[in-house]
Amino acid sequence: MFESLFNRNTKERVESTPAEGMGMPPSSQVDAESKTSIIAIANQKGGCGKTTTCINLSAALARMGLRILMIDLDAQSQASLGIGIDADAMEYSIYDVMVNNLELERAVVPTDIGNLDIVPASAMLTGAQLEIANLLGREWILRTSLHKMINTQTRKYDYVIMDCSPSLNLTTINGLASAQFILIPAQTHYFSLEGMKELFSTIKIVKERLNPPLQILGILPTLYDIRTRISRQILGQMRNHFGDKVFKTAIHTNIKLVEAQVHKKSIYEFAPNSNGARDYLALSEEVVSRTCPESNPVNQKEKADEIEDLMQGRILSKASYDR
Numbered sequence: 001m002f003e004s005l006f007n008r009n010t011k012e013r014v015e016s017t018p019a020e021g022m023g024m025p026p027s028s029q030v031d032a033e034s035k036t037s038i039i040a041i042a043n044q045k046g047g048c049g050k051t052t053t054c055i056n057l058s059a060a061l062a063r064m065g066l067r068i069l070m071i072d073l074d075a076q077s078q079a080s081l082g083i084g085i086d087a088d089a090m091e092y093s094i095y096d097v098m099v100n101n102l103e104l105e106r107a108v109v110p111t112d113i114g115n116l117d118i119v120p121a122s123a124m125l126t127g128a129q130l131e132i133a134n135l136l137g138r139e140w141i142l143r144t145s146l147h148k149m150i151n152t153q154t155r156k157y158d159y160v161i162m163d164c165s166p167s168l169n170l171t172t173i174n175g176l177a178s179a180q181f182i183l184i185p186a187q188t189h190y191f192s193l194e195g196m197k198e199l200f201s202t203i204k205i206v207k208e209r210l211n212p213p214l215q216i217l218g219i220l221p222t223l224y225d226i227r228t229r230i231s232r233q234i235l236g237q238m239r240n241h242f243g244d245k246v247f248k249t250a251i252h253t254n255i256k257l258v259e260a261q262v263h264k265k266s267i268y269e270f271a272p273n274s275n276g277a278r279d280y281l282a283l284s285e286e287v288v289s290r291t292c293p294e295s296n297p298v299n300q301k302e303k304a305d306e307i308e309d310l311m312q313g314r315i316l317s318k319a320s321y322d323r
Contacts, residue, residue, distance in 0.1 A: 040179035042164040049222035054163035059266035060284035062115035066158040072121035079163040080120035087120035142174035181217035221250040
């Protein structure tokens with residue numbers, strides 16, 4: 001199945017240099033001493049758990065004592081609404097950073113979750129596409145502002161996590177051009193794999209022309225129902241094809257994750273003992289191990305065994321599906 005969807009070279013890391021005339025401006029570089037990891041969560045297919053992952057991964061990392069900044073780059077504002085932030089009631093949003101040259105730190109809003117701040121989005125972001133379309137360096141607006149904040153240490157964060165729009169627009173390109181890593185949520189469904197094919201093409205172009213250091217942090221299987229044969233088959237083929245690029249953690253279908261969104265809370269404020277909460281905690285540990293392995297004391301083999309035992313337990317207990 002996968003060989004018909006993806007060219008074999010998508011498994012290899014693209015090593016390229018910027019196209020002529022597309023080199024990064026010096027002011028947009030992150031200082032080598034900076035410990036901030038910048039992650040874009042992106043997939044050109046909607047409904048793959050992208051925003052759910054942005055909210056709950058950020059909350060899980062914050063619970064570990066890490067300082068987190070979420071940036072909502074989707075005009076639907078679902079990442080903002082998902083943690084109880086009404087962007088329309090805020091003085092500033094990411095729109096002002098993109099269009100009005102506002103310093104990023106002025107748009108930062110604290111949340112009710114300790115160690116977690118957000119730069120919210122509003123519906124005005126839809127119009128930003130046209131307003132910045134003719135600007136010189138329009139692909140690096142966010143990168144310049146974000147890296148300036150990091151380098152001047154105006155605000156200090158361990159992770160910046162961006163929720164990108166499912167459409168390939170200028171705000172999404174700004175997110176990919178700003179990031180060090182891209183995390184790709186992918187449903188364990190066939191049509192989700194078709195969307196990944198387009199995403200890999202986009203990543204290749206971004207690496208060639210805008211952001212050569214961009215790395216794929218990992219592919220995250222989402223909406224995984226271990227009770228169905230097709231989900232198990234798709235996940236198995238994903239692991240066979242992409243190898244260790246696929247996270248060991250899979251986000252299982254869990255009703256509590258859906259209910260948390262309705263209550264505008266992360267899974268840790270709504271149902272901290274649920275299977276969804278455990279999945280995202282396991283993911284957060286993997287993210288830390290992949291971005292800064294020297295600071296992660298978790299024995300990854302033992303953790304992988306624990307996760308596998310939990311998954312097997314779910315096969316035997318249908319009741320865990322609704323916990």
